[in-house]
Amino acid sequence: xxxxxxxxxxxxxxxxxxxxxxxxxxxxxxxxxxxxxxxxxxxxxxxxxxxxxxxxxxxxxxxxxxxxxxxxxxxxxxxxxxxxxxxxxxxxxxxxxxxxxxxxxxxxxxxxxxxxxxxxxxxxxxxxxxxx
Amino acid sequence: xxxxxxxxxxxxxxxxxxxxxxxxxxxxxxxxxxxxxxxxxxxxxxxxxxxxxxxxxxxxxxxxxxxxxxxxxxxxxxxxxxxxxxxxxxxxxxxxxxxxxxxxxxxxxxxxxxxxxxxxxxxxxxxxxxxxxxxxxxxxxxxxxxxxxxxxxxxxxxxxxxxxxxxxxxxxxxxxxxxxxxxxxxxxxxxxxxxxxxxxxxxxxxxxxxxxxxxxxxxxxxxxxxxxxxxxxxxxxxxxxxxxxxxxxxxxxxxxxxxxxxxxxxxxxxxxxxxxxxxxxxxxxxxxxxxxxxxxxxxxxxxxxxxxxxxxxxxxxxxxxxxxxxxxxxxxxxxxxxxxxxxxxxxxxxxxxxxxxxxxxxxxxxxxxxxxxxxxxxxxxxxxxxx
Numbered sequence: 001x002x003x004x005x006x007x008x009x010x011x012x013x014x015x016x017x018x019x020x021x022x023x024x025x026x027x028x029x030x031x032x033x034x035x036x037x038x039x040x041x042x043x044x045x046x047x048x049x050x051x052x053x054x055x056x057x058x059x060x061x062x063x064x065x066x067x068x069x070x071x072x073x074x075x076x077x078x079x080x081x082x083x084x085x086x087x088x089x090x091x092x093x094x095x096x097x098x099x100x101x102x103x104x105x106x107x108x109x110x111x112x113x114x115x116x117x118x119x120x121x122x123x124x125x126x127x128x129x130x131x132x
Numbered sequence: 133x134x135x136x137x138x139x140x141x142x143x144x145x146x147x148x149x150x151x152x153x154x155x156x157x158x159x160x161x162x163x164x165x166x167x168x169x170x171x172x173x174x175x176x177x178x179x180x181x182x183x184x185x186x187x188x189x190x191x192x193x194x195x196x197x198x199x200x201x202x203x204x205x206x207x208x209x210x211x212x213x214x215x216x217x218x219x220x221x222x223x224x225x226x227x228x229x230x231x232x233x234x235x236x237x238x239x240x241x242x243x244x245x246x247x248x249x250x251x252x253x254x255x256x257x258x259x260x261x262x263x264x265x266x267x268x269x270x271x272x273x274x275x276x277x278x279x280x281x282x283x284x285x286x287x288x289x290x291x292x293x294x295x296x297x298x299x300x301x302x303x304x305x306x307x308x309x310x311x312x313x314x315x316x317x318x319x320x321x322x323x324x325x326x327x328x329x330x331x332x333x334x335x336x337x338x339x340x341x342x343x344x345x346x347x348x349x350x351x352x353x354x355x356x357x358x359x360x361x362x363x364x365x366x367x368x369x370x371x372x373x374x375x376x377x378x379x380x381x382x383x384x385x386x387x388x389x390x391x392x393x394x395x396x397x398x399x400x401x402x403x404x405x406x407x408x409x410x411x412x413x414x415x416x417x418x419x420x421x422x423x424x425x426x427x428x429x430x431x432x433x434x435x436x437x438x439x440x441x442x443x444x445x446x447x448x449x450x451x452x453x454x455x456x457x458x459x460x461x462x463x464x465x466x467x468x469x470x471x472x473x474x475x476x477x478x479x480x481x482x483x484x485x486x487x488x489x490x491x492x493x494x495x496x497x498x499x500x501x502x503x504x505x506x507x508x509x510x511x512x513x514x515x516x517x518x519x
Binding site for chain 1: 172384
């Protein structure tokens with residue numbers, strides 16, 4: 001449920017370094033999609049939008065609740081998952097694959113390793129959600 | 133348990149308890165069944181009930197009710213039995229609708245209003261057994277208040293008994309609901325808003341042609357100890373009809389689409405039946421009922437605000453307490469409840485709007501800082517097929 005190769009935020013986003021090492025991909029975790037229930041809207045910023053680590057960059061809304069999506073790093077939006085406009089339920093069915101949300105081109109590439117080291121690994125994230 | 137996704141969540145569960153107290157919650161006699169079925173449990177009105185089931189989710193459960201049949205545990209709903217000589221006459225002098233419009237075996241949507249303000253204490257269903265017996269189903273959160281008010285005012289010889297946990301209630305709703313009941317040997321052909329008692333496997337079921345989904349359906353009241361047998365039988369026999377167990381999440385999207393207000397959100401002690409456009413549920417010709425004087429006066433003057441449906445013209449889902457303004461940015465009211473309509477695929481909800489706003493007008497709803505255009509409509513949002 002929490003792939004080993006990903007990093008996780010305490011706000012329930014996952015982070016994967018893309019083929020281009022200056023780009024990270026962001027989505028929400030299995031735990032998050034399960035707690036939200038059926039996702040009906042995902043609001044994501046346009047390509048080129050500057051996002052700041054720790055600040056909301058979009059929203060994910062289900063039949064029963066709405067939650068912010070937080071930027072794990074500072075950078076610019078490189079790509080957004082257009083599929084989610086028509087099929088928001090991909091967030092539920094495939095949160096780590098087709099339900100990805102945005103790619104961010106990292107502003108401070110030198111500091112990326114440190115940023116990622118500050119996130120949770122799969123075991124630590126799982127331990128966190130098991131306590132909730 | 134359903135938790136906000138983060139400490140800084142932009143919003144939380146729309147129809148759930150707004151209180152966050154962690155007190156003891158009452159459990160339905162079907163609690164273990166919900167856990168076994170993967171029910172996501174959450175506190176609701178002092179009860180711990182399933183929001184949805186992991187294998188299906190709100191939208192699949194909603195769709196099952198619109199296209200096949202859904203089975204809901206609504207045992208949290210209150211049950212109050214009023215008996216004794218003149219019980220029906222007493223209830224009719226207190227609650228707003230006119231019991232004289234129905235006969236024994238009939239059910240009626242009615243309101244309990246505050247005598248001084250006319251505000252809605254609760255909306256409830258009254259089941260008329262006869263002159264000397266009425267069974268009431270109030271909302272879970274208001275049951276104690278209803279029992280208190282009715283017991284305090286009861287004349288000698290009329291007893292008001294809170295039988296909340298003695299009985300369970302299972303709702304069977306959807307176009308295939310009659311077939312499903314027939315398969316279990318239960319009566320299903322009686323008219324909308326009527327009820328029958330029937331023997332089933334050594335117990336007595338009250339099969340009511342009522343519901344909260346806008347579909348043809350039933351609510352079955354039975355002794356709490358017999359609830360699991362009926363629940364299991366319904367799910368077992370229901371598989372060939374595409375039946376799904378459904379939680380309170382689907383109940384909320386279904387009732388919103390059907391245009392049924394929810395007490396505690398759309399209607400409350402601060403809202404009168406005239407404002408809520410529920411004047412049809414008031415027996416205006418009756419000589420007395422609680423709140424009559426203020427309500428008659430308000431009806432003659434015209435309400436200052438009214439409860440309307442709103443539907444998003446583009447994106448955006450209305451949620452409780454969002455403010456509504458007109459196109460000159462003047463505040464005109466507040467959203468009382470809202471959700472995403474699985475049937476219509478748009479945001480829908482209710483809003484209390486100042487007069488003279490009404491059907492066909494366009495308003496702006498402040499959706500977390502974004503202004504979203506929405507249309508004022510007269511609910512329901514879907515075709516209601518209860519009859």
